[in-house]
Amino acid sequence: MLNVPPQAFPAPSSQQRVAAGGRAKVPLKPGRSLMDWIRLTKSGQDLTGLKGRLIEVTEDELAKHNKKEDCWICIRGLVYNVTPYMEYHPGGEDELMKAAGTDGTDLFDQVHRWVNYESMLKECLVGRMAVKPIAAPKGMLPENKVLGASAKDLTPSYDWFQTDNLVTIVIYTKQKDMNAELVIVDCQDKRLRGEIVMGDHSYLVEIDLDHAVQEDMAVNIAEKVGKVEIVLKKKDNIHWKMLGQSLKSHNAFIKRTDRGLFYRKCKLVSKKEVTHDTKLFCLVLPKSTHLRVPTGQHVYLKQNIAGTEVVKPYTPVLPFLPLDFKEPSHHDGAHIYLMIKIYSCGLFTQALDHLQIGDYISVSNPEGNFKKSQVQTSEDLFLLAAGTGFTPMVKLLNFALTEVSCLWAVKLIFFNKTEDDILWRNQLEQLALKDERFEVQFILSQPTKDWVGKQGKISSSLLSEFVKRSRKDSKVLICICGPTPFTEQGVQYLKDLGYSQEEIHAFTA
Numbered sequence: 001m002l003n004v005p006p007q008a009f010p011a012p013s014s015q016q017r018v019a020a021g022g023r024a025k026v027p028l029k030p031g032r033s034l035m036d037w038i039r040l041t042k043s044g045q046d047l048t049g050l051k052g053r054l055i056e057v058t059e060d061e062l063a064k065h066n067k068k069e070d071c072w073i074c075i076r077g078l079v080y081n082v083t084p085y086m087e088y089h090p091g092g093e094d095e096l097m098k099a100a101g102t103d104g105t106d107l108f109d110q111v112h113r114w115v116n117y118e119s120m121l122k123e124c125l126v127g128r129m130a131v132k133p134i135a136a137p138k139g140m141l142p143e144n145k146v147l148g149a150s151a152k153d154l155t156p157s158y159d160w161f162q163t164d165n166l167v168t169i170v171i172y173t174k175q176k177d178m179n180a181e182l183v184i185v186d187c188q189d190k191r192l193r194g195e196i197v198m199g200d201h202s203y204l205v206e207i208d209l210d211h212a213v214q215e216d217m218a219v220n221i222a223e224k225v226g227k228v229e230i231v232l233k234k235k236d237n238i239h240w241k242m243l244g245q246s247l248k249s250h251n252a253f254i255k256r257t258d259r260g261l262f263y264r265k266c267k268l269v270s271k272k273e274v275t276h277d278t279k280l281f282c283l284v285l286p287k288s289t290h291l292r293v294p295t296g297q298h299v300y301l302k303q304n305i306a307g308t309e310v311v312k313p314y315t316p317v318l319p320f321l322p323l324d325f326k327e328p329s330h331h332d333g334a335h336i337y338l339m340i341k342i343y344s345c346g347l348f349t350q351a352l353d354h355l356q357i358g359d360y361i362s363v364s365n366p367e368g369n370f371k372k373s374q375v376q377t378s379e380d381l382f383l384l385a386a387g388t389g390f391t392p393m394v395k396l397l398n399f400a401l402t403e404v405s406c407l408w409a410v411k412l413i414f415f416n417k418t419e420d421d422i423l424w425r426n427q428l429e430q431l432a433l434k435d436e437r438f439e440v441q442f443i444l445s446q447p448t449k450d451w452v453g454k455q456g457k458i459s460s461s462l463l464s465e466f467v468k469r470s471r472k473d474s475k476v477l478i479c480i481c482g483p484t485p486f487t488e489q490g491v492q493y494l495k496d497l498g499y500s501q502e503e504i505h506a507f508t509a
Ligand code: FAD
Pocket: 009, 010, 011, 012, 013, 014, 015, 016, 020, 298, 312, 313, 314, 315, 316, 338, 339, 340, 341, 342, 343, 344, 345, 346, 347, 348, 349, 350, 388, 391, 483, 507, 508, 509
């Protein structure tokens, strides 16, 4: 099914060789790709040296396994023998060795919390820690940084009531300015999960409902008072004696990074060509899901590839660039549009390209550290994008032109290899004609001789030519996204040109 040449993979430019989030990546030896690892885990080899036994590991025992040739790491209370994985780790052996013989949970969360290690390392599982070395047990109340008062008073709470045919769960967030993007609700097979995002924490209602409910539900938000109502329709109009059984993380207000990623299955409803190698995928959320991906955030897609769950991030876009920015564009909220480049040797994108209309794929809750407030006060907005690094700029552009009243000018500087690679070129050019605040500059690194536009790669001179304040003291925001080295170089050039850290936002994993 997969087009994965075993020797040439990953190619020198592969993302498996290129750091996400600015970490140095080490070239993998031939035969050490993710696909090769998946093959090894399916080979039946004993990868723990314990012949399939699972053991209880003490801290002293864990500490003994701290060498490359005998390396155990604990992640969330489970201990893995990572020695067989060393040569396959895209971040290199030294990165893994940082956690050798210790609890690597924090390090793992900092770098790639979204990687599905349970699936990737399942054949390396040695056992469970005798005493869990996790610092803060999940569900404990954190200091309430969001609201700046005592945690107990301001921790959200919930209540419920019923009528003949409805069950309503009311969450009192005690936070003003609640909005639809901060509320994520899923109700699948009697299991209700409602997450309220509050800064870097979130509150969760997670219940195995007492009785079945219908597929469609409503979420009502009283923004000013921070009240969220989840309205479920009973399947049978009977009186419920209780709401249901609380699940593991129910009623917990904890750091978002301490929650695992939650996925729901979305149906692929359309797939349209954008360029020769890039497609616009449209996924529809289940009726029983309420989820809005905020501007500048990404989701993770999860697919089972050759028996292993593989996860990759993608940034939702709009179905098209709205040309009339006078009114905020209305989205039904049920559809997620993803603009994805299909790499001929790409493990994940090849599998994505093989999905048929009607197939399902798992989509996570949104993540990302971009805040709309960064744009809200800017007068000059510069968007530096390379290739599919254009994707976060789509919603950002829409938001800036629609909702930022002080905005004077938005300039997109779009780096591509060839003219054929430019995403939504027509739409961008039309928008530039229509809205005088918007300007687009295409820069090609590998143009044909017919190209009369700008040529080159990101450089200090190109940036000083195109990134200029419209007034001496205008408030500037520069957003940058593309291959990691592009982004890192761009940030450095901008700093050298005198822009401050606060004036730059780099999109990374
Ligand atoms: P891999 O298996 O990682 O790479 C395989 C092959 O792909 C390589 O052999 C190489 O030939 C080719 N390849 C990979 N990267 C490059 C490159 N930069 N230049 C040239 N060749 C390359 N991608 C999107 O298309 N749309 C998005 O909206 C999007 N959003 C993202 C958001 C975030 C936060 C991040 C970190 C990444 C995003 N990506 C996006 C990239 C995406 O996550 C995958 O890395 C990408 O789809 C490649 O996955 P793959 O498994 O197919 O390729």
